[in-house]
Amino acid sequence: MPSLNIRRNDVVKVLAGSDSGKTGRVLRVFPDKGTVLVEHVRVVKKTVSSKQGQRTKGGIAEHESPINVSNVALLCPNCETASIGYKVEGTSKQRICKTCGTELPTKK
Numbered sequence: 001m002p003s004l005n006i007r008r009n010d011v012v013k014v015l016a017g018s019d020s021g022k023t024g025r026v027l028r029v030f031p032d033k034g035t036v037l038v039e040h041v042r043v044v045k046k047t048v049s050s051k052q053g054q055r056t057k058g059g060i061a062e063h064e065s066p067i068n069v070s071n072v073a074l075l076c077p078n079c080e081t082a083s084i085g086y087k088v089e090g091t092s093k094q095r096i097c098k099t100c101g102t103e104l105p106t107k108k
Contacts, residue, residue: 004031004069005084005095012072013082014041023075027064035066042067078102
């Protein structure tokens with residue numbers, strides 16, 4: 001399974017597509033497909049039918065659709081720029097902002 005540089009709960013900016021320029025929090029990451037699910041970005045409508053025996057109403061529901069990882073950029077929480085780099089110290093690799101120098105949280 002390939003590893004991705006973007007993780008869950010990261011704030012990203014959309015670079016390409018009809019939603020370019022929007023920012024949102026990553027809800028889910030699909031590393032096998034190379035896509036991410038971003039909150040309030042690429043919202044699609046889906047028809048939902050009511051089911052007999054359940055108390056669900058039919059109608060039109062909106063939900064997010066996955067975006068390719070190459071179309072999003074990780075944002076720095078302090079300076080709101082998309083200039084993220086890496087600093088390697090020994091065996092550890094740390095995500096840092098190239099503009100302000102702050103360290104971003106990494107995988108635990």
